[in-house]
Amino acid sequence: MALIKEGKAEIFLEKFRPYKGPGKRQAGFYNPTLEIDRDINVIFCQYIVKKGARNFLDGLASTGIRGIRIVKEVEGDFEMDINDLNKKAFGIIKKNIEINGIDANALNENFCILMHKKKYDYVDIDPYGSPIPFLSCLFRGIKRKAYVSITATDTATLCGVYKTACIRKYGAIPLRGQSMKEIGIRILLGYIARQAGGFDYKFHPILSYVCSHFFRIYGLLEKGAKKSNECINKIGWVYWDNGWKICEFEKPPAKKFAGPLWIGNLHDKNFLDEMPEILKEKKFKSQNEKEIKKLITYFKNEIILPPLFYESNFIAKELKRKQPKLNYIIEKLKEKGYLAGRSHFASNAFKTNAPYNDIVEIWK
Numbered sequence: 001m002a003l004i005k006e007g008k009a010e011i012f013l014e015k016f017r018p019y020k021g022p023g024k025r026q027a028g029f030y031n032p033t034l035e036i037d038r039d040i041n042v043i044f045c046q047y048i049v050k051k052g053a054r055n056f057l058d059g060l061a062s063t064g065i066r067g068i069r070i071v072k073e074v075e076g077d078f079e080m081d082i083n084d085l086n087k088k089a090f091g092i093i094k095k096n097i098e099i100n101g102i103d104a105n106a107l108n109e110n111f112c113i114l115m116h117k118k119k120y121d122y123v124d125i126d127p128y129g130s131p132i133p134f135l136s137c138l139f140r141g142i143k144r145k146a147y148v149s150i151t152a153t154d155t156a157t158l159c160g161v162y163k164t165a166c167i168r169k170y171g172a173i174p175l176r177g178q179s180m181k182e183i184g185i186r187i188l189l190g191y192i193a194r195q196a197g198g199f200d201y202k203f204h205p206i207l208s209y210v211c212s213h214f215f216r217i218y219g220l221l222e223k224g225a226k227k228s229n230e231c232i233n234k235i236g237w238v239y240w241d242n243g244w245k246i247c248e249f250e251k252p253p254a255k256k257f258a259g260p261l262w263i264g265n266l267h268d269k270n271f272l273d274e275m276p277e278i279l280k281e282k283k284f285k286s287q288n289e290k291e292i293k294k295l296i297t298y299f300k301n302e303i304i305l306p307p308l309f310y311e312s313n314f315i316a317k318e319l320k321r322k323q324p325k326l327n328y329i330i331e332k333l334k335e336k337g338y339l340a341g342r343s344h345f346a347s348n349a350f351k352t353n354a355p356y357n358d359i360v361e362i363w364k
């Protein structure tokens with residue numbers, strides 16, 4: 001048995017396992033590498049409480065760590081249900097609620113059945129693997145305006161390692177190679193938006209990122225057929241033609257492409273503007289705080305730069321040239337009058353609106 005501390009929560013575990021990657025499925029699963037992700041979750045929940053969200057659900061809670069941290073670290077008036085189907089996990093959640101002395105409801109329901117019983121302002125879906133089975137139930141259990149956070153750990157499928165599985169499950173063609181992570185997250189965003197459309201909901205991504213072995217998406221869902229129609233022009237295709245290009249859903253490209261996927265913004269500017277203020281109010285580990293600040297800078301770049309990115313090592317390999325420093329590449333692109341900046345997707349990634357011919361000149 002172990003008692004660990006994360007944020008302001010103390011969590012009882014049957015056994016502490018210091019996972020570095022995805023970890024092993026088991027009742028009372030806890031992955032310490034995801035602490036920074038849960039820090040961002042706290043920031044997001046603080047943001048939505050300020051916007052009036054009141055009924056919260058940590059839908060696949062395991063130890064209850066997310067829900068418990070949100071209750072302890074987010075200020076304001078809201079109610080929290082912490083749910084897990086697994087009996088043993090349910091026992092652990094109850095114990096953790098007690099240890100932390102918080103007011104929250106432990107539930108032992110199948111997520112999909114719970115979605116038929118109650119309606120929430122915020123739902124967290126944090127499964128092992130793909131969120132698809134839970135997304136199809138989500139829309140029954142949310143109010144007309146609701147926030148969601150969704151994890152996917154089937155990144156190999158979404159990034160095209162398992163192309164057939166991606167087509168079968170997400171109804172989209174992935175593309176391996178440069179930018180596959182951003183293409184993968186956009187396939188997931190596109191899938192969520194299309195599912196939302198089926199239930200007359202509009203989907204608006206607030207934050208979308210890759211971290212360690214998973215994708216995480218925060219978003220807003222709003223009911224209304226007209227609103228939902230607004231999403232249509234955010235679904236399209238990407239293809240390669242002297243660099244990355246995007247096109248609308250109704251005009252699929254003739255070239256090698258990926259999609260359908262989300263071609264709109266990955267994040268919401270308003271949230272990114274408020275993140276630093278909320279971060280200042282919280283007491284996260286200083287190294288996490290530093291990391292989150294760096295991420296915010298990258299996220300801000302990502303909403304002013306075009307979709308998809310280039311990777312300096314791919315280009316160096318293709319041209320059989322030495323790889324210049326990323327700052328140098330970005331400065332050179334800016335000198336040529338293009339937009340350019342870093343992205344959180346990879347340490348060697350840069351985004352730009354320059355044509356590929358002009359990008360590769362920098363290597364010559």
Ligand SMILES: C[S@@+](CC[C@H](N)C(=O)[O-])C[C@H]1O[C@@H](n2cnc3c(N)ncnc32)[C@H](O)[C@@H]1O
Nearest residue numbers: 060061062066084085086109110111126127128
């Ligand atoms: C990846 S773990 C959750 C981790 C947790 N959110 C965290 O941050 O540490 C996924 C959990 O989903 C639970 N689960 C799987 N299917 C479920 C279902 N249909 N309804 C409710 N819980 C379910 C599993 O028992 C497991 O505890």
